[in-house]
Amino acid sequence: MKGFKLSLAWQILIALILGVVVGTVLHNQPDDREWLxxxxxxxxxxxxIHLIKMIVVPIVVSSLIVGIAGVGDAKKLGRIGVKTIVYFEVITTIAIVVGITLANVFQPGSGIDMSTLATVDISKYEATTQAVQGAPHSLVTTILSLIPQNIFASLVKGDMLPIIFFSVLFGLGLSSLPAEHRDPLVGLFRSVSETMFKVTHMIMRYxxxxVFALIAVTIANFGFASLWPLAKLVLLVYVAILFxxxxxxxxxxxxCKLRITTLMRILKxxxxxxxxxxxxxxxxxxxMQKMEAYGAPKAITSFVVPTGYSFNLDGSTLYQSIAAIFIAQLYGIDLSLTDEIILVLTLMVTSKGIAGVPGVSFVVLLATLGSVGIPLEGLAFIAGVDRIMDMARTALNVIGNALAVLVIARWEDQFDTEQAAAYERQLRMQNAA
Structure with missing residues (x-):
């Protein structure tokens, strides 16, 4: 057993199981639970979570600036941007349609006695929703929200879209400078990017x-008893996400001549x-690091991944459409085809317009349900199991954004197939060892 070392995946998996066990024990010990x-x-x-939030902005800014400065062509970058947004819109619309279709076919909310369901306070989400709904979701408003009035304020708040917008412009400006002015600054940002990736590896040790703490808190607060009345909904969400x-x-x-199973192995x-x-x-x-190592150019990786975190949340939009139909079925509301089309269109807008808001899936649902006459109070019934479903939809968001990088790289004919094949061989050797 000399030299035996558990991989990060195994460490996290063991922590996850231990967290479930400890959370279950604490759920049955209410006296000690609160203090712990x-x-x-x-x-x-x-x-x-704080450690991760600490490194996201420096990595996005430095990687984008280096990647865009490397492209050095505004027309080429504009083409990549248009293709990225078109791809995101098509995939998320498919996710919404798939979610609504599955919810209509399997009827997860039919036949449930609402008196058996536990409710959770959703006032914190309602307050956020009122603030969000105060600003109209027009095209002009969306465009204005991309442009930071004060880049330092956006950096402090972690507003990703304005940060991306500024970084792209800065990278383009930097690329147009003479080499003697450009190269030292590009070198500085490249060093910052590489340093932050090293910091990421340090943080991953924690x-x-x-994971243990986050899972233990969730299970300790809600237990497994709250799952059973809503088991059909949870099961349908998981089946939909796997599908x-x-x-x-x-x-x-x-x-695109890729394999989704290979991508999952790379990102396990x-x-x-x-x-x-x-x-x-x-x-x-x-x-970002792995997709670049797998053969996607830095310019595409550093642009597509951060943008996807706002515009390409496949798992979240899939869940939101299922949850909306579930609540309608819970109250015995029969939505017409027109209502469901309105629901699709509303979700397409609201899921993009409030990216970065805490509890985004719940806020999107609160901003959407009223458009087709579904009672907002229904969300209080599913809030207790939201974390269980959130885990699966987050994993799908990760797969969707990683695949988007490779799709855009293929579309631009910039995917390095030889580098990808070498990476896969290296992965197989590691697994065999």
Missing amino acids: ITNILSPAGDIF APVG FAFVVLGAVARF DELILAYSTSSSETVLPRI
Whole structure:
């Protein structure tokens, strides 16, 4: 056993199982639960999330500037941007349609006695929704929200879209400078990018502790008893996510001469981490690093991945459409075809317009349900199991964004197939060892 070392994926998986066990024990010990959650478990989980948030902005800014400065062509970058947005819109629309179709076919909300369902306070989401709904979702408003009035304020708040917009412009400006002025600054940002990836590896050593704490808190608060009345909904969400990952994204990958299963093997550590923390941000730096190593150009990787975190949340939109129909069925509301078309169109807008808002899936649903007359109070019934479903939809978001990088690289004819083949061989050798 000399030299034996568990991989990060195994460490996180063991932490996940231990977290479930500890959370279950704590759920049955209400006297000790509050103190342990408040003073030990919650802070331990929050430390990990804070560490990840700390590195996301520096990585996105430095990687984008280096990537765009390397392209040095505004017309080429504009073409990449248009293709990216078109691809995102098509895939997320398919996700919404698949979710609504499956919910109509399997009827997860039919026949449930609402008196058996536990309710959770959703006032914090309602307050956020009112603030969001105060601003109209017009095209002009969306465009204005991309342009930062103060880049430093956007950096402080972590508003990803304005940060991306500024970084792209800065990279283009930098690329137009003479070499003697451009190269030192490009070198500086490249050093920052590489340094932040090293910092990411340091932070990942803490990941199993963070995962253990986050899962233990969730299970301790809600237990498994709250799952049973809503088991049909949870099961349908998981089936829908697996269907979308293997069938829809699998078909897209096959069309681009890629394999979705290969992509999942490459990202196995990141998928387990994203699943157990319910946070896509925890794996953003590693996705960028791995997709670049797999053969996608830095310019495409550094642009598509951060943008996808706002515009390409396949798992979230799939879940939102299922949850909306579920709540309508719960209240016995029969939505017409027109209502469902309105629901699709509304979800297409609201899911893009409030990217980066905490509890985004719940906020999107609150901003959407009223458009077709579904009672907002219905969300209180599913809030208790939302974390269980959030884990799966976050993992699908990760797969969708990683695949998007490869699709755009293929579309631009910039995917390095030889580098990808070498990476796959290296992966097989590591697995064999």
